[in-house]
Amino acid sequence: MQINDSQIKRIVKGDQNAFRLFMDMYSKDLFFFAQGYVNSRETAEEIVSDVFLEVWHNRQALDQIRSIKSWLLTIVRNRAISYLRKTSVNHSVISFDSIEDFFLPAVVSPDEQIISKEEIENINRAINNLSPKCKEVFLLAKFEKLPYKEIAKMLNISVKTIDVHIANAIQKISEILYK
Amino acid sequence: MKDKRKKIVYYWENCDPVGNEEITNSIRNKTLRKIEAESNLSPLPENKKSQKRILRTAIISIAASAAILVAAVLSFNLLSKDTSFEEMIVSTEYLSTTENDQVTLVMSDLKTIHISSETQIAYSPDGSFKIGSEKPINQEETNFSAEKIYNRLIVPKGKRSELILSDGTKIWVNSGTKVIFPTVFKQDKREIYVDGEVYMEVAHNAKKPFYVNTEGFDIKVLGTAFNVFAYKENNAREVALVNGKVEITDGNNKSIEMIPNELVLFEKDNIIMKESVKAEDYKAWVNKILILNGEKLSAILNRLSLMYNTKINCDPSLSEEELYGKFDLNNNIEEVIDYLKIMLPISSYKENGTFYLQRNNI
Numbered sequence: 001m002q003i004n005d006s007q008i009k010r011i012v013k014g015d016q017n018a019f020r021l022f023m024d025m026y027s028k029d030l031f032f033f034a035q036g037y038v039n040s041r042e043t044a045e046e047i048v049s050d051v052f053l054e055v056w057h058n059r060q061a062l063d064q065i066r067s068i069k070s071w072l073l074t075i076v077r078n079r080a081i082s083y084l085r086k087t088s089v090n091h092s093v094i095s096f097d098s099i100e101d102f103f104l105p106a107v108v109s110p111d112e113q114i115i116s117k118e119e120i121e122n123i124n125r126a127i128n129n130l131s132p133k134c135k136e137v138f139l140l141a142k143f144e145k146l147p148y149k150e151i152a153k154m155l156n157i158s159v160k161t162i163d164v165h166i167a168n169a170i171q172k173i174s175e176i177l178y179k
Numbered sequence: 180m181k182d183k184r185k186k187i188v189y190y191w192e193n194c195d196p197v198g199n200e201e202i203t204n205s206i207r208n209k210t211l212r213k214i215e216a217e218s219n220l221s222p223l224p225e226n227k228k229s230q231k232r233i234l235r236t237a238i239i240s241i242a243a244s245a246a247i248l249v250a251a252v253l254s255f256n257l258l259s260k261d262t263s264f265e266e267m268i269v270s271t272e273y274l275s276t277t278e279n280d281q282v283t284l285v286m287s288d289l290k291t292i293h294i295s296s297e298t299q300i301a302y303s304p305d306g307s308f309k310i311g312s313e314k315p316i317n318q319e320e321t322n323f324s325a326e327k328i329y330n331r332l333i334v335p336k337g338k339r340s341e342l343i344l345s346d347g348t349k350i351w352v353n354s355g356t357k358v359i360f361p362t363v364f365k366q367d368k369r370e371i372y373v374d375g376e377v378y379m380e381v382a383h384n385a386k387k388p389f390y391v392n393t394e395g396f397d398i399k400v401l402g403t404a405f406n407v408f409a410y411k412e413n414n415a416r417e418v419a420l421v422n423g424k425v426e427i428t429d430g431n432n433k434s435i436e437m438i439p440n441e442l443v444l445f446e447k448d449n450i451i452m453k454e455s456v457k458a459e460d461y462k463a464w465v466n467k468i469l470i471l472n473g474e475k476l477s478a479i480l481n482r483l484s485l486m487y488n489t490k491i492n493c494d495p496s497l498s499e500e501e502l503y504g505k506f507d508l509n510n511n512i513e514e515v516i517d518y519l520k521i522m523l524p525i526s527s528y529k530e531n532g533t534f535y536l537q538r539n540n541i
Contacts, residue, residue, distance in 0.1 A: 016214075020207060026205040028198035045202065049209035056214055105196030114189050123190065142191060169185065177186045 003068060009057050019059070026069065026177040030076050032105050036082035036139055039103045047079045071149045073140070075129050077154065102135040104128055105143075119176060125134055126172045197379045243520025280488070282340045284310075285331040292316075294340065300332065301343035306362035334375070344371070347382035348389065351465045355410065355485040374411045378462040381423070382402045395448035396429040405437075406462040409445075413481065416445040419461035467508040476500040480536075487512040490533040496527065497538055510534070 003025055006066035010018035027048055051072065056064065065071045081099070106124050109115040115123075127138065133155075140151045141162065148162045186201040197308045269314075281293040294300060294310055302308040306328065316414045334340045334356045341449060342350040345363050351356055351439055356375025369389040383402025391398040393409035394417050403423020409416040418427060420437045428434045430448025437443060442456040464486075471479060477498035480491045489512055506515055514529050516534060524539045 008186055016211075019312045020211075023207045023210060024203055027203045031198070031206065032196055041202075045206050045209060047204050049213060054209040073188045076399070084301050098257070107190075108197050109190075109194050111189075111193070115186055115194065120190075120194060123194075137440075143195060173190060176191070 005063075008063050008068075014059065014064050016041060019056060026072055028051075030105060031125070032089055032143060033073055033139060034076050036102045036104065036136065037077070037099060038083060039101075042066050043083065044080075047076060047083060051075045051079060066133075069144065070146060070154060072142060073146070073155050080088055099132050099136070102132040102139070104135050104139060115177070122176045123173050126176060129170060130172065134165040134168055137162050138169045140168075208507050280337070281336050282335070282338050285333065286328075287502065287516045296338040297340065299341040299343065302345040302362060306345060306346050306365070308362070319330075326477060329359055330362055330363045332360075334358075336485050341484075343541065344369075344382075346384065346387070349380045349382075351378040351462075353377065353464055353486070354488070373409060375405055376406070376408045376410065378404070378406045378465050392440045395445050396450070399426040399428070401425075404462075406458070408461075410485075414447045416447075417461075418443045418445075419456060419458040421462060463505075464508065469506040469508055471502045471504050471506070473501040473503055476502060483512070483515060487515075491516075491536065492533055493536040494525075494538050497523065 003022060007021065009020050011022055030048045030051065031044050034047045035041065038044055038047065054075065055072070062068075084099070104124075104127055107120060109117065109120040127135065130138070136155065137151060137157075140146045140154070141148065146154075148159045151157075151162055152159045186363065193334035198283070198296065275528060282296055282298070283290045283535050284294055286292070288406055292310070298311045300310050307315045308330075309315045310521050329491065332340060332342055334352045334354060336355045338354055340352040342352055342358065342360075343415075344360055346369060350358065356373065356377060357374040358375075358377065361370070364387065367387065369384075370392065371390070372392045374394060378390070379400075381400045381403050386403060389400040389402075391400065391407060393407065393416070394411045395409060396418075398407065398418060399403070401424060403425055404421040405423070405425055406419045406421070408416075408418070418425070418437065420439050421444045422439045425437050426434055426445060427450065429445065429450045433450055435443060435450055435453060437453070440455055440458045441453055442458065442461065443453045444451050456472070460472060463470045469479075471480065475498060476493060479502060480493055483489075483506075486508060498525055504522060506518065508515075510518075512534070516536075519525065519536070520527065525536050526539055527534055527536050529535070
């Protein structure tokens with residue numbers, strides 16, 4: 001789902017209805033990303049709503065953003081990581097390049113004829129055992145459908161590295177599905 | 180091998196986390212509350228004023244009423260001040276009337292008070308208020324001026340309320356209605372927002388015109404009594420003037436003046452016609468009577484389901500039937516439906532809390 005230019009223009013002008021649609025369009029995606037870092041529904045919602053508030057403040061620049069989704073995800077990430085820093089017992093351990101863990105949301109299979117409930121549960125478990133970085137990349141690529149280039153920029157890693165992470169995850173998944 | 184690939188592709192393309200509506204709603208509401216809290220606490224920086232969407236109603240009421248008198252500077256001030264009012268309207272949509280079944284007063288800090296049905300809420304000129312015969316309640320001390328404090332009265336289906344504003348204006352609030360009003364009015368005008376049905380007796384004050392904003396139109400009042408029927412979810416809207424004089428401006432900036440015993444009908448935000456009526460009949464609900472002057476059954480059932488908070492379905496072939504008579508709203512809904520059965524050749528049954536009306540077979 002992509003937001004169109006006329007909606008953006010309405011938000012720039014301060015139209016709250018358009019802004020509500022904007023929030024509804026992105027909130028779930030941003031929520032799952034935030035939750036990946038903070039592992040708390042309450043905190044993730046709070047972070048996402050703070051990000052939206054910031055967007056509302058800066059709405060006049062909204063039509064100059066090239067990729068809204070990457071931009072939003074980047075702000076969510078920054079906020080989530082600074083939240084972790086603030087609340088962590090041993091400060092400054094958490095850097096933008098190395099998070100301690102990342103929590104992926106459980107996935108469901110819409111058609112259990114193709115992928116059974118058991119298979120999808122096994123996949124969820126296997127994916128969650130991957131390294132935090134791999135999971136972060138996986139979420140952005142699979143669930144957020146972000147192009148590798150955008151992910152590379154956001155996480156400050158190379159496209160090649162992303163390839164490796166994704167291949168690694170696919171490997172785990174195919175092991176389960178191939179049984 | 181091919182099968183395996185198919186499965187992986189299926190996983191990649193179709194298997195997603197289940198996001199529930201609840202999360203979306205919760206995030207949206209949180210954000211709107213933050214926006215609202217801010218717009219109450221700090222006036223907008225100068226340079227942002229012109230960028231804000233201007234309250235349509237404010238432009239209209241100025242254009243309609245006092246274009247000659249109001250200097251450009253003044254109108255600019257009015258417009259920028261009204262932004263928080265509009266944001267309040269937007270966020271009130273989320274304070275759903277179905278969330279709880281009690282009459283609720285929401286104060287500017289989003290604290291809520293539940294009030295029993297048909298109890299009067301009366302504001303004093305200083306912005307404090309009394310519920311029934313209880314002792315007055317002061318709004319919390321805040322660092323912004325009293326005229327920027329808006330309260331909201333939310334009356335769910337099946338309930339009613341009465342409100343006296345700080346200027347003495349009296350409002351009877353019917354079921355399924357939201358009213359947004361400042362605890363103290365501004366120097367130059369009085370302004371409230373209504374989604375639903377109210378009967379109002381506006382305290383006379385020629386120096387401070389009274390504006391009633393609704394989804395489809397705005398009413399400018401000088402001291403008068405009238406009934407407003409303007410539910411957002413219902414495109415058929417109306418204003419009946421009992422006495423005094425009002426000027427209405429619709430969504431297309433078309434203005435119309437009303438004299439007593441006139442009824443103006445709207446379709447959404449367009450004035451469609453004006454007719455002579457016995458306006459008292461339109462406010463009879465205040466005295467718990469519903470007077471029918473040839474209204475269509477579908478419209479009547481719509482009103483009854485709001486007032487009694489119950490669902491009523493009717494056979495489509497009945498919906499155009501016109502009814503004349505009176506309902507005593509002190510009766511319960513079963514009694515009202517029995518009365519309908521005398522008026523029309525129908526039978527009824529109830530299933531899962533919904534009433535169904537059917538045409539009798541001959």
